[in-house]
Amino acid sequence: MKIAILGYGIVGSGVAEVLKVNAAQIAKKAGESIEVKYILDLKDFSGDPMKSFFVKNFELIEGDPEVQTVVESIGGETIAYDFAKRAILAGKNVVTPNKALIAAHGAELLALAKERGVHVLFEASVGGGIPLIRPYNGAILTDELQEIAGILNGTSNYILTQMHQNGTSYAAALKSAQELGYAEADPTADVGGFDACRKLSILLSLATGKTADYTNIKTEGIERIDTADFAFAAAFGYTLKQLATAKIRKEGAEAITAPFLLKIGHPMSTVSDVYNALWAQAKTTGSVMFYGSGAGKLPTASAVVSNLVDVALGTHAAHEWTKENVKILPAAEYVTRKIVRVSCSDPAAITAKATKTLPQYPGFVAWITEPETEAQTASALKGLKVERVLRIYETT
């Protein structure tokens, strides 16, 4: 099978590398070799061992019937969208790790692909190197999905792990993430929760068969989290993770991306550093979790390659969703228990149940609320100097 790689960045060059490194196993599994015929990139890679494959105009790829599948690894939603669409119209399968593209244009591209008898596969778009789209779509969604919760952004998880394990400040942890290449100069998409939110929208679209518009999903980042949050969480037996979660109700989906408190001992509580995980619960299957490298050149490229093998074998997962929007319920109505921390000169004046104070944080009192909505919590806290309110993630 001949393929073209669009965009020779981290993932694109990783795909070329994995196809070389694992050539034997890939040919064995796919029943044929998978070979790069073109690499499209505007930059000049004259020194690159793959240099003979480079082309600068997409028309060459578009017009070559020998190219059965294109790997879209340009990123973004503009050129990537244009090329993906044209590739499908030219009768080619599209494999992409581009969550922005799938979250924004999934319904249209999947419908177009179905019409043309080709496939759009995006295993690497959620959870990087974790093979999760396949079992999620193929097994979990054969069951009645009740809820999903994912640690879907490696950068945020690395920062929170540093803060938790080493007491590093948010600013210092972000700086080290940037130095290690985990975070970009503008880290907003990662630390603000927007990257994870798009991944959640893809999972929710797969689950419901409708488009989960990520602009309707409440998204909070980790920027305000401080080490005191971890100290008070630990005092109650919790840790803190950035989760992208959706609970499927008859009336709609309770979807939100935000920092959540997670009971220590929950399988997701040991997902640290840049690792990702997706937790899912379905009616008859029960709870499952998929864990692995959420990002990184070779893991992500490996997931892309597993889709190429699916295409070669014709054993791809069938998935599609319509442009109709999934109903996302208003986040203010979600009922959760919360850990509340207030600044208070006289702890004895706090009448809440089971309050905790920590010697290293004098003047602060924390407690766990009853299950209640944001509005109920807010009104219960009227008149207090509230330092932080953090939701507890619990399976319902």
Add this chain to the structure above:
Amino acid sequence: MKIAILGYGIVGSGVAEVLKVNAAQIAKKAGESIEVKYILDLKDFSGDPMKSFFVKNFELIEGDPEVQTVVESIGGETIAYDFAKRAILAGKNVVTPNKALIAAHGAELLALAKERGVHVLFEASVGGGIPLIRPYNGAILTDELQEIAGILNGTSNYILTQMHQNGTSYAAALKSAQELGYAEADPTADVGGFDACRKLSILLSLATGKTADYTNIKTEGIERIDTADFAFAAAFGYTLKQLATAKIRKEGAEAITAPFLLKIGHPMSTVSDVYNALWAQAKTTGSVMFYGSGAGKLPTASAVVSNLVDVALGTHAAHEWTKENVKILPAAEYVTRKIVRVSCSDPAAITAKATKTLPQYPGFVAWITEPETEAQTASALKGLKVERVLRIYETT
């Protein structure tokens, strides 16, 4: 698609139930409804809602061309083997949760199925309800697998969890497992490690394309584990899990099923009660873990049903292995660090590095050895009253 269920025990009746409960999602995913036409069981189920489907002779199913797929849920290796083989010869796909059947006769049944153009699928044979065979075979094995380690027996994991979390004795924990129906009257297959060993042999056979003969895999059970093991493990930052593990070397496989010490914080360390998990590490994918319900009527049945959907869609995983044996390296040569506990009236006399004593266990001293073989450890311990030697699981 019409199917026949062979054996109406826990899994067989669960499959009938899941096909009913999830009928809508299944028909949507499979593109057609999946209907039970026959249920073969010698017992009488006159009161059962499915009673009209019951038959007592296999010939009826074997001779009915409308039955495209049989679910073998009889268990064991005798009748199950005979019926599975005859079903394949009659041109029917076989879906089974029967690890004993696949571990013992996988090579022959898979070859026969290939010859007849049908499929033998066994998602539920390892990890119960966890959809892991599919992504393991489809994605991880497209990469170069380096090692696997699994908590693959729910009964043993339940017993160890009780001992660890509640300080329950082995005998009491086993009794409660039997009362809860997790363990059989004769618990040997579970607590002795033989069930997990067969599951390991299936994973190793898939990985190598050869038969991993489980009789060549060193298998130790949890019968001798006591609460002191957990106390000393915790003192060094470890917990204890029954693992079925294989490391793939050029010279062969380091395969063993035994209790192992696992660093607290390792994702497998939070797999408790009857839950199962498979940890795998591959060259470019990195580390992944699949977690979920390792047993139970509905989770196991859900995995069987996901295979039925694979058959209906023709998107089943392709797998086969030959009768040729994988080389299993002699366990005595595996190099591991170990926690050693000796009974000793004078702790000061122990010259090992970083020894630990625990007030609640006077007269015992424990320490961590260097990486060494069983023989090296044994000779180093000559002359000491050795209470326990436990291997540490570490990724290499």
